[in-house]
Amino acid sequence: MPDNTPVVNTVLGPVPADQLGTTVVHAALLSVYPGAEYAPDITIDRAEIFEILRTKLHAFYEAGGRTIVDATGMFHGRNLPFTLDLLENLSRSTGVNIIASTGMGPEEMLGGYFLTPQTNPPTPWPAEKFADLFSKEITEGMVVPRVERRAAAGLITSLSSASGMTATDESLLRGAVRAALATGVAVSHAFGADALAEIGIALDEGISPNRLVIRGLARPGAPVLEVAATGVYLGIDEITPDTTQLLKTLIDAGHRDRIILSASAVGVAKGHDASETDFSALFTDVLPALRAVGISDADITAITVNNPRELLALV
Structure with missing residues (x-):
C-alpha cells in the first residue's frame, strides 16, 4: 500500500483504514473478570469459546459488520495465554477485522503490582511507566x-x-495519552464522576480532541452536550429509547x-454477567431504531463507518 495510506492495527497486522467498513468500537469478545481464570467453579474451554x-x-x-474492537484492555481476558491466538484465528475464519486494545483501569481492577511498586511508602505507578507499558504493546506487540x-x-x-x-486513575489516563502521542493510536476513556475534569487532564497532556473518545455518555445525567463542546468523540455504548433520542x-x-456508536456487547463472559446484546444487534435492533426517529442513512454511515475509521487510523 502507498506509504501515505492511513492504516489501523489489527491482530493480523496493519489494514488500510478505508477497508474497515462498518465498525463497532467498544465491545468485548472474551471478557474475564480479573482472577476468574483461577476460580475452581469457572471453566475456560478454549475450543468452546472459539x-x-x-x-x-x-x-x-x-x-x-466488518470490524470489531475488543476494548477490554490488558487484564479482562486478553491476559490469558491463548487469547491473542484466539483472536487471530477468529479473524481468519470469519473475515471480521479484529482490533485489540492495550490499557487498563479503573484502580480497583488493577493487580497490586501496578498499585504499589517497590517504593517506601508505596505510591501509584507514575504516568510515564504506564505510557511505556502501553507504548510497547503498540510498537513491539x-x-x-x-x-x-x-x-x-x-x-x-x-x-x-x-x-x-x-x-492511580489519573496516572493511567495521563499514561494512556502519552502513549497515544508517542504511537499515533487513539485513546478511549471511560469517565468516572467528572467527565469534563477528566477531559481537561487528557487535553492538558497535549492530545488533540479528535484522538480521544469519552465513553459512558449514555448514563443518566451525563453532561453530553458539554462534552461535545470540547470536540472529543462521544462514546454512546448503551442503546435504549432514551439514548436513541x-x-x-x-x-x-x-x-x-x-x-462513536456501540452497544457494549460481550461475546463470552467468565466471572461476571454478560450483556445480552449480541454483536449483530447493531443491525437488527439499533439501526432500525435510529431510522425510526428520522436519522438518515447518511448519518448512520457517518457514525458507524466514517467516525470509527478516523478515530482508529494511526496518525
Missing part, C-alpha cells in the same frame, strides 16, 4: 503472558473509578461527526 465467538462474529459479518509479544494494539483504553478519579439530539445539534 465456537461461540465464531458463530457470533459470523452473524455480525453476515449482517454487514501485545504481551502473551510468559511466552512472547505478538500483534500490535490498535486502541488504548483507560477507565476511571465511578466514585471519582483516584491518583439523545443521538438524534446530537445529530441535530451538529455533532454527527463526533459520535
Whole structure:
C-alpha cells in the first residue's frame, strides 16, 4: 500500500483504514473478570469459546459488520495465554477485522503490582511507566503472558473509578495519552464522576480532541452536550429509547461527526454477567431504531463507518 495510506492495527497486522467498513468500537469478545481464570467453579474451554465467538462474529459479518474492537484492555481476558491466538484465528475464519486494545483501569481492577511498586511508602505507578507499558504493546506487540509479544494494539483504553478519579486513575489516563502521542493510536476513556475534569487532564497532556473518545455518555445525567463542546468523540455504548433520542439530539445539534456508536456487547463472559446484546444487534435492533426517529442513512454511515475509521487510523 502507498506509504501515505492511513492504516489501523489489527491482530493480523496493519489494514488500510478505508477497508474497515462498518465498525463497532467498544465491545468485548472474551471478557474475564480479573482472577476468574483461577476460580475452581469457572471453566475456560478454549475450543468452546472459539465456537461461540465464531458463530457470533459470523452473524455480525453476515449482517454487514466488518470490524470489531475488543476494548477490554490488558487484564479482562486478553491476559490469558491463548487469547491473542484466539483472536487471530477468529479473524481468519470469519473475515471480521479484529482490533485489540492495550490499557487498563479503573484502580480497583488493577493487580497490586501496578498499585504499589517497590517504593517506601508505596505510591501509584507514575504516568510515564504506564505510557511505556502501553507504548510497547503498540510498537513491539501485545504481551502473551510468559511466552512472547505478538500483534500490535490498535486502541488504548483507560477507565476511571465511578466514585471519582483516584491518583492511580489519573496516572493511567495521563499514561494512556502519552502513549497515544508517542504511537499515533487513539485513546478511549471511560469517565468516572467528572467527565469534563477528566477531559481537561487528557487535553492538558497535549492530545488533540479528535484522538480521544469519552465513553459512558449514555448514563443518566451525563453532561453530553458539554462534552461535545470540547470536540472529543462521544462514546454512546448503551442503546435504549432514551439514548436513541439523545443521538438524534446530537445529530441535530451538529455533532454527527463526533459520535462513536456501540452497544457494549460481550461475546463470552467468565466471572461476571454478560450483556445480552449480541454483536449483530447493531443491525437488527439499533439501526432500525435510529431510522425510526428520522436519522438518515447518511448519518448512520457517518457514525458507524466514517467516525470509527478516523478515530482508529494511526496518525
